[in-house]
Amino acid sequence: xxxxxxxxxxxxxxxxxxxxxxxxxxxxxxxxxxxxxxxxxxxxxxxxxxxxxxxxxxxxxxxxxxxxxxxxxxxxxxxxxxxxxxxxxxxxxxxxxxxxxxxxxxxxxxxxxxxxxxxxxxxxxxxxxxxxxxxxxxxxxxxxxxxxxxxxxxxxxxxxxxxxxxxxxxxxxxxxxxxxxxxxxxxxxxxxxxxxxxxxxxxxxxxxxxxxxxxxxxxxxxxxxxxxxxxxxxxxxxxxxxxxxxxxxxxxxxxxxxxxxxxxxxxxxxxxxxxxxxxxxxxxxxxxxxxxxxxxxxxxxxxxxxxxxxxxxx
Numbered sequence: 001x002x003x004x005x006x007x008x009x010x011x012x013x014x015x016x017x018x019x020x021x022x023x024x025x026x027x028x029x030x031x032x033x034x035x036x037x038x039x040x041x042x043x044x045x046x047x048x049x050x051x052x053x054x055x056x057x058x059x060x061x062x063x064x065x066x067x068x069x070x071x072x073x074x075x076x077x078x079x080x081x082x083x084x085x086x087x088x089x090x091x092x093x094x095x096x097x098x099x100x101x102x103x104x105x106x107x108x109x110x111x112x113x114x115x116x117x118x119x120x121x122x123x124x125x126x127x128x129x130x131x132x133x134x135x136x137x138x139x140x141x142x143x144x145x146x147x148x149x150x151x152x153x154x155x156x157x158x159x160x161x162x163x164x165x166x167x168x169x170x171x172x173x174x175x176x177x178x179x180x181x182x183x184x185x186x187x188x189x190x191x192x193x194x195x196x197x198x199x200x201x202x203x204x205x206x207x208x209x210x211x212x213x214x215x216x217x218x219x220x221x222x223x224x225x226x227x228x229x230x231x232x233x234x235x236x237x238x239x240x241x242x243x244x245x246x247x248x249x250x251x252x253x254x255x256x257x258x259x260x261x262x263x264x265x266x267x268x269x270x271x272x273x274x275x276x277x278x279x280x281x282x283x284x285x286x287x288x289x290x291x292x293x294x295x296x297x298x299x300x301x302x303x304x305x306x307x308x309x310x311x312x313x314x
Contacts, residue, residue: 023152025208028258034295035262036280037307044273045306050298054096057086058103059171062227063157065107066114066169067131070158076115079108098190099176106229113232114169117225118158121165121234128162135215141256148260156212165221168209172198172228195228201235203251206242210251218245274314282311 027035061083068074087100119126133156139148159166172195179189201209201224209222222243224235237244242251269276290296290304 023150023259024154025211025255026204028207028255029204030295031283032262032265032280033282036276037282038295040266040273040276041307041310042303045303045310047303047306048300050300052090052092052096053298054092054100054103055173057090058083058100058107058173061086062107062111062114062171063169066111067158069111069115070118070129071131076108076112079111080104083107094188095176095178095190099173099192102174102176102192109229110171110227113227114225117227117232117234118167121167121223122160122163125160125163128160130159130161131157133159133166135212137211137215139256139259143253143257143260146260146264148256148263150259150263152211154208154211156216159216159220163221164219165223166212166216167223167225168205168212170202170205170224170226172226174229194230198226198233200240201226201242206247206251207255209243210248211255213248214252222248277311277314 027039030038065074065079065082069076083104087097087104092100118129122128134153135156136151136153138151141148156166157169174192174194176190176192179191205224209224213220213222221237224240224243226233226235235243241247265276265279269279286293286296287304287307290299296304
């Protein structure tokens with residue numbers, strides 16, 4: 001039995017300059033330098049809240065809409081009305097707002113596509129779905145002679161216990177960009193571009209599904225569902241090797257390995273945020289063009305300057 005003082009979240013994140021943070025599949029999939037900036041350093045330097053992301057808020061909204069409809073708490077006819085409230089009551093940049101107006105045109109279809117896939121999967125068991133199934137795990141797995149002592153809490157999008165199936169749902173939105181045509185020089189005109197078609201699930205999402213599978217047990221089948229304006233793609237064990245038992249085990253092990261490595265870096269830093277910075281190389285080309293980086297683009301300008309000043313004092 002581990003003593004409280006030996007636990008990773010207490011020992012590594014709460015000594016010296018570090019503050020306690022949680023871990024997740026999305027954090028795990030980040031490169032070390034991005035993880036360091038977005039979590040330990042962000043807490044230490046007290047970054048401001050990031051500017052609103054229409055993609056993040058739209059993805060969250062679609063989850064809420066299709067789950068509420070599935071549970072009989074909402075009607076599909078209300079989707080556009082609720083989404084308009086998001087656009088009207090948040091302060092988006094011009095580009096983000098324009099992207100939101102594009103999403104408004106397709107959001108009802110995307111919500112319907114999520115529900116249609118669930119109906120396809122479950123047939124006459126459609127009423128057996130649960131949503132936002134919470135879980136909490138303490139991980140004591142070992143790798144390279146080290147034990148991972150870390151807790152994680154999360155929610156599984158949908159779970160059908162009678163069919164022994166759980167699903168993870170993702171949304172892919174069009175990107176928007178300014179037209180460079182000569183005729184538009186004196187007026188901002190935004191164009192849209194559809195996302196590229198996926199041939200396989202994304203690494204982050206596979207780690208998440210592997211964690212859920214580890215929690216629910218091997219008797220549950222995993223499914224990953226991606227929706228965009230053209231329809232839905234269903235990945236499961238029948239068309240995706242990564243979602244077979246051996247594939248899920250592989251990605252679960254990657255979750256353990258990555259977090260043990262970070263745990264050991266934190267231990268070696270001994271509570272010194274600057275020591276940890278020296279262990280983690282930063283991609284300065286991405287920092288320089290942070291507005292083009294998916295994970296940095298919504299950070300406040302002054303916090304980017306804080307990062308620069310912090311590294312100048314190492």
